[in-house]
Amino acid sequence: MEPSPSIPGINCNAASAEAASFVERICLPFLRENQNPDGGWAFQAGHESRVEPTAWALLALQEFPSSAAAPDALDRGMRFLVDAQLENGGWPAASGDREGCWVTSLACWALQSQKEYAGNLVRGLRWLNDDRPGDSGFWWRMARKLAVGKGINAQNASFSGWSWTPHTASWVEPTCYAMIVQRREAKTPASDLTWRYKLAEAMLYDRMCPGGGWNCGNPRVYGVAGQPQIGPTVWALVALRENAQRPENRQSLAWLESNRDTVRSPESLALSHIGLGVYGRSKSALAENLHDFHPSAKLPWSVSAAAWTTLAFSESSRWLDGMSATRT
Amino acid sequence: MTREAPALLPPFVRPPSRVAIRRVLSYQADVAAVLHETLREFDPPVRGKVVLLKPNLIAIDPQGTTNTNPAVIAAAREAFLRLGAAEVLIGDGSGIDRDSQAILESMRLRDYVGPLAKLFVDLNVDDVERVVLKTRASRLKELYFPKTVRHADFLVSMPKLKTHHWAGVTLSLKNMFGTVPGGCYGWPKNVLHWAGIDRAILDINAAIRPDFAIVDGIVGMEGNGPIQGALKSTGVLIVGDDPVAVDSTCARVMGLLPEKIKHIAQAATLLGHIEVEKILQLGESIASVRSPFSVLRQFRHLRQDASGPIWTQNCL
Numbered sequence: 001m002e003p004s005p006s007i008p009g010i011n012c013n014a015a016s017a018e019a020a021s022f023v024e025r026i027c028l029p030f031l032r033e034n035q036n037p038d039g040g041w042a043f044q045a046g047h048e049s050r051v052e053p054t055a056w057a058l059l060a061l062q063e064f065p066s067s068a069a070a071p072d073a074l075d076r077g078m079r080f081l082v083d084a085q086l087e088n089g090g091w092p093a094a095s096g097d098r099e100g101c102w103v104t105s106l107a108c109w110a111l112q113s114q115k116e117y118a119g120n121l122v123r124g125l126r127w128l129n130d131d132r133p134g135d136s137g138f139w140w141r142m143a144r145k146l147a148v149g150k151g152i153n154a155q156n157a158s159f160s161g162w163s164w165t166p167h168t169a170s171w172v173e174p175t176c177y178a179m180i181v182q183r184r185e186a187k188t189p190a191s192d193l194t195w196r197y198k199l200a201e202a203m204l205y206d207r208m209c210p211g212g213g214w215n216c217g218n219p220r221v222y223g224v225a226g227q228p229q230i231g232p233t234v235w236a237l238v239a240l241r242e243n244a245q246r247p248e249n250r251q252s253l254a255w256l257e258s259n260r261d262t263v264r265s266p267e268s269l270a271l272s273h274i275g276l277g278v279y280g281r282s283k284s285a286l287a288e289n290l291h292d293f294h295p296s297a298k299l300p301w302s303v304s305a306a307a308w309t310t311l312a313f314s315e316s317s318r319w320l321d322g323m324s325a326t327r328t
Numbered sequence: 329m330t331r332e333a334p335a336l337l338p339p340f341v342r343p344p345s346r347v348a349i350r351r352v353l354s355y356q357a358d359v360a361a362v363l364h365e366t367l368r369e370f371d372p373p374v375r376g377k378v379v380l381l382k383p384n385l386i387a388i389d390p391q392g393t394t395n396t397n398p399a400v401i402a403a404a405r406e407a408f409l410r411l412g413a414a415e416v417l418i419g420d421g422s423g424i425d426r427d428s429q430a431i432l433e434s435m436r437l438r439d440y441v442g443p444l445a446k447l448f449v450d451l452n453v454d455d456v457e458r459v460v461l462k463t464r465a466s467r468l469k470e471l472y473f474p475k476t477v478r479h480a481d482f483l484v485s486m487p488k489l490k491t492h493h494w495a496g497v498t499l500s501l502k503n504m505f506g507t508v509p510g511g512c513y514g515w516p517k518n519v520l521h522w523a524g525i526d527r528a529i530l531d532i533n534a535a536i537r538p539d540f541a542i543v544d545g546i547v548g549m550e551g552n553g554p555i556q557g558a559l560k561s562t563g564v565l566i567v568g569d570d571p572v573a574v575d576s577t578c579a580r581v582m583g584l585l586p587e588k589i590k591h592i593a594q595a596a597t598l599l600g601h602i603e604v605e606k607i608l609q610l611g612e613s614i615a616s617v618r619s620p621f622s623v624l625r626q627f628r629h630l631r632q633d634a635s636g637p638i639w640t641q642n643c644l
Binding site: 042043044047048050052093094096097101102134163164165167168169171173174215216221222224227229230231263264265266267268302 | 387388424425426427429430433434450453454455456458472493511512513514515516518519521522552555556624
């Protein structure tokens with residue numbers, strides 16, 4: 001397979017040449033071809049546009065702005081996003097929903113490099129700041145500390161992050177997304193970020209599974225250790241990447257590396273390599289394995305898989321923080 | 329067109345329900361033949377219709393301990409096709425792992441039913457419709473549901489016979505949590521927990537009304553279910569046209585009192601029968617297959633027999 005030097009942003013050394021070709025031949029065309037007439041993307045081709053896959057697709061396309069048709073696709077996608085924003089600044093998970101949710105973080109993330117939508121971004125960030133999970137209130141925390149069954153899942157009720165939907169509990173993934181967006185916006189050392197950010201960071205470490213890695217946010221239930229999962233582990237590692245030397249990060253990275261070869265889907269494969277790449281670990285296995293998964297007679301390829309694969313091969317890290325990734 | 333749900337009826341005006349218990353000792357048995365024979369007795373109205381099988385595919389499960397077994401899913405699909413169904417789809421939306429393909433690959437479902445591209449619907453990311461909840465048992469006023477669920481002609485709940493650390497048991501009613509899309513509510517679908525699990529189960533089932541239930545009890549899970557318990561070989565398939573009656577029968581087989589399992593008792597007020605005398609029992613008797621499941625200490629009051637097993641392994 002010929003390496004493709006034509007896509008700016010892809011490191012075309014021998015190890016990633018095949019990957020570069022894969023992004024050019026498969027991922028970017030897949031994203032462009034599956035953009036809906038309204039400018040958005042669905043989770044899967046042929047379905048209705050939603051905010052979450054649209055945000056992922058836009059983040060991927062922004063990494064390769066000079067690829068064919070990207071500018072038009074970006075413009076139309078951005079317009080879909082801003083049209084979907086609610087009056088209060090949040091974004092809904094599905095059209096017609098009147099309440100914002102975790103996808104607000106993803107929409108803000110996609111808008112962060114687009115100056116013409118700065119007003120939309122500010123309103124989105126304000127919504128995120130105002131959105132408090134149900135488990136962050138004083139009375140809830142007191143009740144939890146005093147509850148007879150408080151040992152059920154052994155979590156520190158003093159910490160909180162962000163929830164999937166308003167007024168519910170803090171969970172790992174939405175907390176990671178919100179932290180990544182805030183960190184990217186702040187352009188200051190993490191130590192200067194808000195108290196809430198620090199509570200969220202503490203929550204993530206508190207929710208780490210024994211032995212490393214994260215699942216949705218239940219590290220231990222009734223004394224039994226929870227099983228980590230690829231997605232939450234990767235997003236937590238990304239959100240906490242400035243603490244690369246902490247033992248928890250190292251332990252979780254080791255879990256991710258040891259499970260890389262057992263991954264059985266393009267989404268988790270791409271995510272695992274995003275996580276490894278952020279910490280400077282080898283991505284070569286991704287290139288070796290991707291062709292096993294696509295073209296796929298197994299399941300239709302998802303927009304998320306295409307976007308994450310594209311991001312996994314991006315060498316720029318612009319989509320993460322506009323600066324070089326932390327290397328260990 | 330949206331499937332027309334049957335009316336919500338209190339038990340005293342509802343005709344008796346039918347539940348069949350079939351003994352199947354292993355997944356290597358001819359499960360398809362057993363299910364086909366059983367379904368013929370029920371004669372479900374599926375000829376020319378789209379059937380949606382909703383198994384419990386909650387987690388990556390290479391050992392086959394957690395999810396509805398693929399052999400049972402394949403057998404149900406074959407049986408409905410033999411009964412004349414135009415199309416039999418398979419769909420679920422895990423509440424704890426958003427990577428459906430990883431789940432399907434881990435359990436090798438493709439080896440049993442063929443290519444999944446046009447057969448499997450990831451309910452977490454399907455197109456959705458907003459549904460106003462008529463029962464309002466929980467705090468929820470409305471929920472989004474996948475269009476595939478709303479528009480299927482015949483919806484079949486296919487759980488595994490398991491205990492559940494919040495709800496007591498997870499059977500055909502609780503299994504419908506998997507129809508609530510993670511793409512709208514996240515992983516887990518925490519909005520349902522905050523609204524009250526037991527009441528949310530009633531709201532969901534009243535909104536989408538599964539037509540039929542097939543419970544994989546060949547090997548179930550006891551103790552700290554739905555994913556951290558222990559295998560429990562029960563050697564049965566439990567099948568019926570009333571999910572409340574099926575779950576009540578399952579609970580009795582598990583050595584539990586359905587009247588004390590909150591979500592089953594609440595569902596019995598509007599959706600089906602819980603009383604033994606209102607359930608026409610086909611196949612094996614409950615007594616002949618009864619095999620008490622161990623339960624977490626907080627569910628000890630659910631046991632039929634006060635000396636029934638309590639789960640203590642790895643527990644606080």
